[in-house]
Structure formats: C-alpha cells, structure tokens
Amino acid sequence: MTSWTDWSSALLEAIADPERHAPSANLGLSAAGLAVYRNNYRVGLIDTLAYAYPVLGQLVGEEFFRALAREYVKHHASHSGNLHRYGAALGDFLDSFEHVRHLPYLADVARLEWRVHHSYYAADSTTPDLAVLATLEPERWGELRFELADDVAVVASSWPIATLWLAHQPDSGVPLPERLGDSAETALVTRSAGTVSVERLDSAPAAFLLALQQGVTLEAATDAALRLGPSFDLQALLGQLLQRNLLSSITLPAGELP
Amino acid sequence: MTQTRLPCRAGIGLRAPHYQQVLQQQPELGWVEVHSENFFDGGLPLAMLHRVAERYPLSLHGVGLGLGSPQRPEARHLASLRRLVDALDPAAVSEHLCLNHSATRFVNDLLPLPYTRDALEAVSAHVAETQDALRRPILLENLSSYVEYPGNEMHEGEFLAELVKRTGCGILLDLNNLYVNQVNLGTDVDAVIAALPPDAIGEIHLAGYSERDGLLVDTHSQPVYAAVWQLYRDTVARLGPRPTLIEWDIDIPSLDVLCGEAAKAQAILQERHHDLVD
Numbered sequence: 001m002t003s004w005t006d007w008s009s010a011l012l013e014a015i016a017d018p019e020r021h022a023p024s025a026n027l028g029l030s031a032a033g034l035a036v037y038r039n040n041y042r043v044g045l046i047d048t049l050a051y052a053y054p055v056l057g058q059l060v061g062e063e064f065f066r067a068l069a070r071e072y073v074k075h076h077a078s079h080s081g082n083l084h085r086y087g088a089a090l091g092d093f094l095d096s097f098e099h100v101r102h103l104p105y106l107a108d109v110a111r112l113e114w115r116v117h118h119s120y121y122a123a124d125s126t127t128p129d130l131a132v133l134a135t136l137e138p139e140r141w142g143e144l145r146f147e148l149a150d151d152v153a154v155v156a157s158s159w160p161i162a163t164l165w166l167a168h169q170p171d172s173g174v175p176l177p178e179r180l181g182d183s184a185e186t187a188l189v190t191r192s193a194g195t196v197s198v199e200r201l202d203s204a205p206a207a208f209l210l211a212l213q214q215g216v217t218l219e220a221a222t223d224a225a226l227r228l229g230p231s232f233d234l235q236a237l238l239g240q241l242l243q244r245n246l247l248s249s250i251t252l253p254a255g256e257l258p
Numbered sequence: 259m260t261q262t263r264l265p266c267r268a269g270i271g272l273r274a275p276h277y278q279q280v281l282q283q284q285p286e287l288g289w290v291e292v293h294s295e296n297f298f299d300g301g302l303p304l305a306m307l308h309r310v311a312e313r314y315p316l317s318l319h320g321v322g323l324g325l326g327s328p329q330r331p332e333a334r335h336l337a338s339l340r341r342l343v344d345a346l347d348p349a350a351v352s353e354h355l356c357l358n359h360s361a362t363r364f365v366n367d368l369l370p371l372p373y374t375r376d377a378l379e380a381v382s383a384h385v386a387e388t389q390d391a392l393r394r395p396i397l398l399e400n401l402s403s404y405v406e407y408p409g410n411e412m413h414e415g416e417f418l419a420e421l422v423k424r425t426g427c428g429i430l431l432d433l434n435n436l437y438v439n440q441v442n443l444g445t446d447v448d449a450v451i452a453a454l455p456p457d458a459i460g461e462i463h464l465a466g467y468s469e470r471d472g473l474l475v476d477t478h479s480q481p482v483y484a485a486v487w488q489l490y491r492d493t494v495a496r497l498g499p500r501p502t503l504i505e506w507d508i509d510i511p512s513l514d515v516l517c518g519e520a521a522k523a524q525a526i527l528q529e530r531h532h533d534l535v536d
Contacts, residue, residue: 001409004372005328009360032471033404040367078364081322081335082295124300194302
C-alpha cells in the first residue's frame with residue numbers, strides 16, 4: 001500500500017500536472033473523480049487570473065485571455081493556500097509568450113496590474129517614526145533609507161502603461177494613448193481609503209521613487225532624481241509622501257541605534 | 259460547545275456581491291460567515307468586515323490552510339489568519355479537514371486525505387499548531403470527496419473524533435458533503451454522524467450540489483435539496499439545535515433568496531426548540 005504521504009503527493013501531482021503525472025492504478029483514483037478535481041484546478045486558477053488582470057483581459061479579449069491563462073496555469077504551480085497570491089509572474093510569462101510578440105507593452109501592463117492587485121489586499125500601512133530623524137545629525141540624513149508602504153509601488157516601462165491602465169477604467173475619462181512607441185511612463189500605485197489609484201510620474205520623482213523602492217539611501221535616490229531634473233524639489237516630494245502616507249518606515253544607517 | 263460563541267440560529271455565507279446590500283439593509287440573520295482568505299491582509303475588504311462584525315456575530319471560515327497535508331501549514335498563511343482573528347475576535351473560526359499541499363505545490367481545493375493512524379499523528383500536530391497560533395480552538399469541517407485512499411484504516415467520522423480527543427478542536431458538520439459522499443462513494447452517513455462526539459459539533463453547513471458525469475459535485479450553486487433538508491431535520495432531532503449556515507458560492511442568487519433559505523433552516527431549528535420546550 002502506498003504510504004499516506006506518497007499518496008497525497010501523487011494526488012496533488014495528478015491533479016495539477018496531468019500530462020506528466022498519469023496516476024498509477026494502485027493509487028485507487030477513479031477517473032471521474034480525478035476529472036472533477038482537475039477541472040476545479042484549471043478553472044479555479046484561470047478565474048483567479050481573470051480577477052487579478054482585468055485590463056489585460058480587456059486588451060486581448062476574454063477568449064484569448066483564457067487561452068493564455070490556460071498556458072500560464074500549465075507552467076506555473078500555485079505556491080500558496082491564498083489564491084490572491086497566484087499569478088505574480090504573468091508579466092514575465094508574457095515576455096516570452098510568442099502569441100503576443102506583436103503587443104510588446106502587454107507584459108508591462110501585466111506587471112502594473114499585479115502591483116495594483118497586490119496593493120488592494122496589502123496590509124494597512126504603518127506610519128514612519130519621524131523621531132528617528134532627531135537621533136541623527138542632519139548632515140547625515142542622506143544615509144537614511146525610506147521604505148515605501150506595502151500598498152505603494154512604482155512600475156517603470158518603455159510604454160505608456162499608466163495611460164493604458166487609466167483608459168481602461170470605467171468613467172476615467174482618460175482616452176487611449178495617441179501613440180505607443182516613444183512614450184515611456186513610470187506609474188505610481190497607491191491606495192487611499194481602500195481604493196487603488198494609478199498615476200503617471202514625472203521623470204525626476206519617478207527616478208527618486210524607483211530608487212527608494214530598490215532600497216537605496218536618501219542621498220543615492222536624490223542623486224538619481226537630480227540627474228533627470230536639476231530642479232527636483234526633494235523637500236516638497238518628501239512632504240507629499242508623508243502627507244499621503246506612502247512611506248512605512250525610515251531606517252537609520254547600519255550601526256546607529258534609535 | 260465551548261469551541262464557538264455563535265448563536266444557535268441560521269446564518270448565511272456572505273460573499274462579495276452582497277457586502278454592500280447587507281450593510282445597508284441589515285437583514286434579520288443569526289450570524290454571517292466569510293472566507294478568511296478574502297480578508298487577508300488589509301484594505302477595503304477588511305474595513306468592510308469590521309463593519310459587518312459590528313452588526314452580526316461573525317464566523318471566519320478558512321479554505322487554504324490544508325491541515326490534512328503531509329506538510330505543516332504555511333507559516334505566512336497562519337500569520338495572516340492570526341492577525342485577522344486578533345483584529346476581529348470572531349465568534350467562531352473554522353477550517354477543513356483536507357489536503358492541499360506538498361513540499362513543492364499547492365492545489366487550491368479541499369482534497370481528501372488518507373484516514374490512517376500515521377496521518378492522524380501529523381494532522382493532530384497541525385491542528386494543535388494552528389490552535390496555539392490563534393490561541394483558541396477551531397472547528398474542522400468534513401469534506402465532499404471524489405476519490406478515496408484505498409488503505410483507509412478508519413472513516414472520516416472516526417478520524418474527526420480522534421482529532422477532537424487529541425486537540426480539543428470542534429467539528430463543523432457539513433450535511434451536503436455527507437449526502438454527496440453517500441451518493442458518490444456509498445458513505446454510511448449514519449455511521450459518520452454516530453462516530454462524532456455530539457458536544458463537539460459546533461456548527462452545521464447546508465448547501466446545494468450539481469451533477470456532472472454521474473457524480474454529485476459540491477458546487478454550492480443551488481438551493482439546498484430536499485434530501486439534505488431531511489438529513490438536517492433528522493440531525494437536529496438527534497443532536498439538538500446547532501448554529502446553521504447556508505453556503506452559496508457559484509451563481510450566487512439575490513440576497514432575498516439566500517435569506518429565504520436561511521429562514522427555512524431557522525424554522526427547523528425553532529420546530530425542534532418547541533419540541534424541547536414542550
């Protein structure tokens with residue numbers, strides 16, 4: 001008799017990956033029963049992707065979306081009991097999905113939608129403790145690291161992804177972009193009172209926020225912004241970030257205790 | 259029934275299409291139940307649930323821990339559930355006695371596990387770990403199954419009873435699941451219910467199934483069928499009244515229809531209450 005652990009693993013594989021795991025007869029799995037679970041698995045994950053990627057669905061149409069989702073499900077196992085975590089790699093999958101090679105902006109739109117989806121369910125953010133500033137000489141503030149809140153994200157693209165996303169929101173009044181090429185955009189994802197918004201960032205704030213997202217110091221992030229916009233106003237931007245609750249923490253340089 | 263603080267009344271599974279309407283109209287319901295994972299980790303869903311919990315006794319029903327898996331429950335999942343339970347202090351917390359993951363993959367479904375002594379050792383530890391993390395007992399629900407381990411050493415009812423004895427958990431008795439198993443697998447419904455310690459049964463679920471290729475499938479897509487209502491009447495007569503929930507997850511009907519189903523369950527609970535009083 002197959003052990004309970006081996007049988008359990010074999011059942012999971014037979015459901016999720018039927019092409020590679022035809023179950024052996026001694027597992028006692030009825031074909032009709034297995035078919036119920038295989039159908040639940042495939043349809044459940046495709047529906048999950050459709051829920052997380054509504055703009056992508058509008059861009060390619062429902063039928064095509066479900067076909068590409070089916071391919072994604074074949075190649076990407078679920079790694080969590082929480083379905084809201086499934087589908088994070090769809091943007092990367094589209095990079096190499098030959099049937100959308102003529103739509104090169106799709107992958108970045110998908111990456112933006114994933115961050116929007118993540119933001120919706122993200123933990124409610126904590127506010128940074130500004131008291132830590134007082135523990136460090138102002139001339140060393142450049143060594144601080146500012147962390148973006150969990151419901152905030154910055155997504156850069158060579159395509160007008162923020163405008164594309166906005167144009168597909170009901171009642172946004174934003175028209176589709178006039179041209180796709182030569183109109184790179186960086187999108188900022190935020191959440192306020194539970195509603196997730198996307199906005200287009202100017203190039204200097206975009207460079208600054210992307211740098212913060214990568215975890216660099218305030219000084220390095222400011223340098224990145226100043227390279228793109230010599231008139232970059234750090235103080236005004238930090239004021240906005242704090243006022244809009246977009247930062248979760250301020251970290252002192254290594255070795256400094258609060 | 260120390261495992262829940264739910265009232266002995268009928269409630270509904272509250273799903274997204276009805277959130278706003280329930281908050282606005284506040285229909286007369288004994289309690290409501292939601293799927294825990296839909297309220298991980300914050301944002302609008304959680305804010306809405308806080309408002310619901312101000313009006314109704316709340317039950318958090320998990321679908322993702324997979325306590326019957328060979329592997330331990332996922333740490334981040336348990337952490338999210340703990341935050342939710344701490345934030346809401348619900349009247350009940352429940353999960354399924356099911357398999358959903360191995361070391362390498364998850365199948366986001368409620369799969370049957372082998373009912374063996376070895377499995378019982380591991381699953382008891384998973385239930386205990388969960389209850390320790392949440393600092394409260396949970397209810398475990400019996401499954402609808404479409405396949406079976408060929409070397410079962412006990413039936414699901416005996417396995418649940420052992421879990422109650424070893425961990426102090428309670429039982430969520432899903433009568434539609436039992437009925438579906440009776441038709442599909444020939445499960446002896448009476449034997450399963452008879453094996454369960456009556457005091458540990460803290461909640462009953464009712465739902466409707468659909469039919470596919472000669473199998474009854476527990477889709478929660480229909481009204482409760484007559485045979486399941488009869489099983490419910492018999493069970494309430496046998497055990498006494500229990501907090502009872504109507505579940506409907508696919509082709510979700512209007513709130514009125516859903517509340518109508520709950521009213522039927524409520525009437526059966528009251529009939530029985532009369533008998534007891536008389």
